[in-house]
Amino acid sequence: MxxxxxxxxxxxxxxxxxxxxxxxxxxxxxxxxxxxxxxxxxxxxxxxxxxxxxxxxxxxxxxxxxxxxxxxxxxxxxxxxxxFIDAQMVQTRLMALDNKSIVRAFLKAWRPIISLEQITIYRLSQGIEHFLSLPPRAGGRSIGWKIS
CATH class of the missing domain: 1.20.1270 (Substrate Binding Domain Of Dnak; Chain:A; Domain 2)
Structure with a gap:
């Protein structure tokens, strides 16, 4: 070269x-x-x-x-x-917000896929109970998640 x-x-x-x-x-x-x-x-x-x-x-x-x-x-x-968003982080941020801020965020993100005519309060409650009874993806839940 x-x-x-x-x-x-x-x-x-x-x-x-x-x-x-x-x-x-x-x-x-x-x-x-x-x-x-x-x-x-x-x-x-x-x-x-x-x-x-x-x-x-x-x-x-x-x-x-x-x-x-x-x-x-x-x-x-x-x-x-x-x-990745951890459930504990979401919970901590929600606890720090006031109710009006939570409602505003919910309404801004809400895209309903069913109407009230299609689901009853009883079925909605069943769905929430089922969701909360699912095992966590990683680690255990440290705070009770039972709906009253």
Whole structure:
């Protein structure tokens, strides 16, 4: 490989490494970088061949890209966990709200699928009792859920 070509490929590899390091150090969104494009560029540079120093730099670049992929995985896992709402958290937030705020939130979100002509108070009470008798998904209920 010519000295000039090696210098150009070395600069490109160092630039890729720098991009990956910046994302890792600054805690930026790891999806701002197109990993597939980086891997394609790395493949082209690797196919050009070279000496031992070139392969070491290729390995370092591959490591940084793998670290970037790990950061993407971590980012997705954290976002998915933030979407999960725990029943205890909902209960705590409801207890802190006043009645008017709860009613406003309920009316804003309410999309009735049946009308009062289709369900009786007795059947509604049965449905609530059934729902509350279901086993919890994780852990036990710490507060009594019996309807009076």
């Amino acid at each position: 010519s000295s000039k070509l090696f210098k150009v490929s070395r600069e490109e590899l160092e630039r890729i490494i720098q991009i990956c390091e910046n994302i890792e150090k600054r805690g930026l969104d790891p999806f701002t970088v197109n990993v597939r494009a980086l891997l394609e560029k790395l493949r082209k540079l690797l196919e050009e061949g070279g000496d031992l120093e070139h392969y070491i730099l290729d390995a370092e670049t591959m490591y940084r890209i793998a670290t970037l992929i790990a950061l993407q995985h971590k980012w997705l896992r954290e976002r998915a966990q933030s979407l």
